Amino acid sequence: MKAVLLDTNAFAALFRGDQEILEILAKADCVYASAIVIGELEAGFRGGSRYAENLALLERFLARPTVEILPVSRDTGNCFGRVKSALDAKGKPLPINDVWVASQCLETGAVLVTYDQHFAVVDGLRVWPEPASAGA
Numbered sequence: 001m002k003a004v005l006l007d008t009n010a011f012a013a014l015f016r017g018d019q020e021i022l023e024i025l026a027k028a029d030c031v032y033a034s035a036i037v038i039g040e041l042e043a044g045f046r047g048g049s050r051y052a053e054n055l056a057l058l059e060r061f062l063a064r065p066t067v068e069i070l071p072v073s074r075d076t077g078n079c080f081g082r083v084k085s086a087l088d089a090k091g092k093p094l095p096i097n098d099v100w101v102a103s104q105c106l107e108t109g110a111v112l113v114t115y116d117q118h119f120a121v122v123d124g125l126r127v128w129p130e131p132a133s134a135g136a
Contacts, residue, residue, distance in 0.1 A: 004128070005032040005070070005105050007098075007114035010038045015057055024113055024128065031067045032110050036060075036100045038069070070104050079103040085120060092121040 003044060004024060006014065013020045038058070045054040062069060070076075080103040087093055094102070102122045105112045112119060113124045120131035 002028070003030040003032060003108060003110040004028045004113050005034060005101070005108070005110040006037065007101060007116060008037050008044075009115045010113040011037065011041055011061075013115065014061075014092060015054070021113065025066075028066065030110075031064070032070045032104070032108060032135075033062055033067055034101050034104050035072055036097050036104070040097060047063075058104050071109065072100065072104075073107075076100070076103050076107055079107045086123060087121065090121065094118055094121070119122075 007023075011022055014025070041058060044057075048054065052057075061067065076132050080100055083103050083106065084099050087099065098116070098119065102112065102119060102125050103104045104110075105125055106122075111128050113128050115129075117131050119125055
């Protein structure tokens with residue numbers, strides 16, 4: 001895999017030492033960290049009892065040379081509009097932050113690393129692990 005983007009649950013798995021996520025990262029040329037996902041992580045850290053430890057772990061990860069933080073750009077907004085409209089037309093809404101994350105993946109061509117199967121409804125989105133049945 002050339003480029004991957006970690007979803008919030010993939011970061012959580014990574015921080016727990018998930019071997020599959022570690023292997024994916026070892027193979028990736030570029031690891032994108034979405035500003036949206038960073039916000040979700042920050043909110044989760046603030047709700048827990050280990051804020052400083054978790055934040056330090058995230059900061060060390062973000063400082064790695066293969067990691068690039070993705071902002072929400074105008075192009076991301078355009079992609080978001082297309083994705084959200086298509087999902088609405090299918091009657092398959094996703095949580096709004098997940099629409100943003102999917103849009104960033106489509107914008108960059110990255111593979112989304114996530115354990116959320118609901119991303120399978122996003123046309124053109126490459127997901128790891130591959131969903132058992134697309135559209136389910």
